[in-house]
Amino acid sequence: MIEVKDLHKSYGRQGKVNALNSISFTVDDGEIFGVIGPDGAGKSSLFRILASLILPDSGSAIMNGHDVVKDYRKIRQIIGYMPGRFSLYQDLSVEENLVFFATLFNTTVEENYHLIKDIYQQIEPFKKRRAGALSGGMKQKLALSCALIHKPEILILDEPTTGVDPVSRKEFWDMLGRLKEQGITILVSTAYMDEASRCDRIALIREGEFIGSDTPQGIIDDYPEILWAVEGTGMSALLGELRAHDKVKSSFAFGDKIHITVEKSLQTEELKRYLANKKFNDVRIAPIAPTVEDCFMALTS
Amino acid sequence: MSKKVIEVFNLTKKFGNFTAVDRISFDVKEGEIFGFLGANGAGKTTAMQMLCGISMPTAGEGTVAGYDIIKENERIKRNIGYMSQKFSLYEDLKVWENIRLFGGIYGLSDKTIAEKTNELLKQLDFEQERNTLVKYLPLGWKQKLAFSVAIFHEPRIVFLDEPTGGVDPAMRRQFWEMIYDAADRGITVFVTTHYMDEAEYCNRVSIMVDGRIDALDTPAELRRRFSADSMDEVFRQLARKAKRGDQ
Numbered sequence: 311m312i313e314v315k316d317l318h319k320s321y322g323r324q325g326k327v328n329a330l331n332s333i334s335f336t337v338d339d340g341e342i343f344g345v346i347g348p349d350g351a352g353k354s355s356l357f358r359i360l361a362s363l364i365l366p367d368s369g370s371a372i373m374n375g376h377d378v379v380k381d382y383r384k385i386r387q388i389i390g391y392m393p394g395r396f397s398l399y400q401d402l403s404v405e406e407n408l409v410f411f412a413t414l415f416n417t418t419v420e421e422n423y424h425l426i427k428d429i430y431q432q433i434e435p436f437k438k439r440r441a442g443a444l445s446g447g448m449k450q451k452l453a454l455s456c457a458l459i460h461k462p463e464i465l466i467l468d469e470p471t472t473g474v475d476p477v478s479r480k481e482f483w484d485m486l487g488r489l490k491e492q493g494i495t496i497l498v499s500t501a502y503m504d505e506a507s508r509c510d511r512i513a514l515i516r517e518g519e520f521i522g523s524d525t526p527q528g529i530i531d532d533y534p535e536i537l538w539a540v541e542g543t544g545m546s547a548l549l550g551e552l553r554a555h556d557k558v559k560s561s562f563a564f565g566d567k568i569h570i571t572v573e574k575s576l577q578t579e580e581l582k583r584y585l586a587n588k589k590f591n592d593v594r595i596a597p598i599a600p601t602v603e604d605c606f607m608a609l610t611s
Numbered sequence: 612m613s614k615k616v617i618e619v620f621n622l623t624k625k626f627g628n629f630t631a632v633d634r635i636s637f638d639v640k641e642g643e644i645f646g647f648l649g650a651n652g653a654g655k656t657t658a659m660q661m662l663c664g665i666s667m668p669t670a671g672e673g674t675v676a677g678y679d680i681i682k683e684n685e686r687i688k689r690n691i692g693y694m695s696q697k698f699s700l701y702e703d704l705k706v707w708e709n710i711r712l713f714g715g716i717y718g719l720s721d722k723t724i725a726e727k728t729n730e731l732l733k734q735l736d737f738e739q740e741r742n743t744l745v746k747y748l749p750l751g752w753k754q755k756l757a758f759s760v761a762i763f764h765e766p767r768i769v770f771l772d773e774p775t776g777g778v779d780p781a782m783r784r785q786f787w788e789m790i791y792d793a794a795d796r797g798i799t800v801f802v803t804t805h806y807m808d809e810a811e812y813c814n815r816v817s818i819m820v821d822g823r824i825d826a827l828d829t830p831a832e833l834r835r836r837f838s839a840d841s842m843d844e845v846f847r848q849l850a851r852k853a854k855r856g857d858q
Contacts, residue, residue: 349777
């Protein structure tokens with residue numbers, strides 16, 4: 311279990327940059343907890359504190375009963391940490407990196423092979439290759455294998471899917487699902503809002519603060535706005551006309567549709583007539599359920 | 612029919628006996644927003660390097676901005692803009708210094724740079740940040756500035772390599788609105804992304820699988836052809852066919 315209470319962290323002269331502002335949350339055993347927000351929101355600072363790599367200004371964090379400041383030696387034994395930047399030894403081979411990390415933690419690759427088998431098998435054909443010469447997706451699999459090789463109780467993964475294509479991202483989350491089944495608690499951060507649905511619970515983070523925390527469905531159920539999807543040809547011009555309507559509160563492109571939030575008093579027919587007057591005749595408008603990305607945007611507007 | 616600013620035929624790049632890019636042929640029209648998609652390891656970066664004139668093709672031919680990829684690659688560099696998520700601006704230089712540096716590299720006169728800098732900072736509502744070190748700007752601002760710098764010399768084409776990775780959802784959309792503005796001014800935009808919703812914002816999209824272009828069309832047409840609800844699904848159907856894996 312992870313228990314974080316009122317964590318603060320600032321950087322720079324006189325604490326000019328506020329990286330974390332009063333962060334509190336708990337993660338239960340065997341849970342996948344996602345911290346979701348854009349780059350620069352404070353995700354890495356939070357994870358570095360939990361990995362005992364930097365000190366908080368104030369507040370506390372207890373991981374499976376151990377304090378991240380006082381018990382940092384113990385913390386390092388029970389966690390597996392995958393930093394945002396690839397930080398394995400580029401000049402060692404795939405296999406050498408893995409053996410190195412196993413040895414550091416007083417174990418062997420054989421002893422815990424069952425934990426990484428599923429992931430490591432995919433890169434095993436290239437085990438003689440230097441880690442620096444691997445592609446992005448393979449580096450990520452090696453980093454995860456190295457973070458797991460000492461059988462950690464808690465995994466801390468800082469943006470493991472950044473720059474990874476949609477298919478490989480899905481595979482990665484499938485792997486996390488299987489690790490969860492083995493009882494590992496997983497704390498993971500991402501800037502991809504669509505990955506929220508793969509977590510048991512999520513926290514939305516922005517400018518060092520949690521702006522919402524719940525199950526993904528709970529976040530969606532709390533969405534405060536009326537949300538419609540608008541479809542039509544000439545998206546750019548359509549976006550402009552929608553923004554000009556005084557009962558449309560916000561309008562943003564979402565793939566091939568435009569998501570708009572509207573005043574209660576607006577009817578879809580009224581908006582259709584307005585757009586028809588502007589020569590948009592083939593427009594479809596329908597109320598829709600929000601995605602986590604809609605929720606994030608509503609919470610930050 | 613508008614002019615073509617990129618035209619390539621059977622463009623190929625081999626590293627030893629590994630064919631990274633395998634006889635790709637396509638063209639991009641002036642003012643078009645062209646999405647260049649593919650899984651990690653499909654050959655996108657290698658293809659883009661050849662188009663930008665920094666990597667020589669093993670075989671094939673083509674022109675970019677009217678210049679021959681093989682014989683006139685130095686001229687290509689002068690007529691394009693480039694920006695990526697990983698590298699775009701110098702963190703330890705101030706906002707104005709970055710603009711000055713890139714303007715100078717592209718051969719603009721001091722006078723032009725000074726005038727255009729004022730104009731640009733005003734447009735971006737950045738005047739107060741003129742003397743701020745780039746490393747202190749929030750990521751979304753940095754990306755907007757980087758894009759403006761990449762098109763500062765009014766290139767015919769701008770290449771954007773995952774320009775919105777990790778950017779705030781609202782900021783990501785503002786960034787795309789800047790892309791639209793540039794395209795309206797006639798600048799051709801060649802863009803890679805891992806956000807499949809952004810694929811929808813392109814006029815046409817190509818999807819690379821194992822070094823080849825397996826599909827190229829408008830997003831709507833691709834969705835229709837693959838009987839898919841979204842570009843995400845189109846992408847998955849195609850990427851699943853990949854044989855060489857992520858190497």
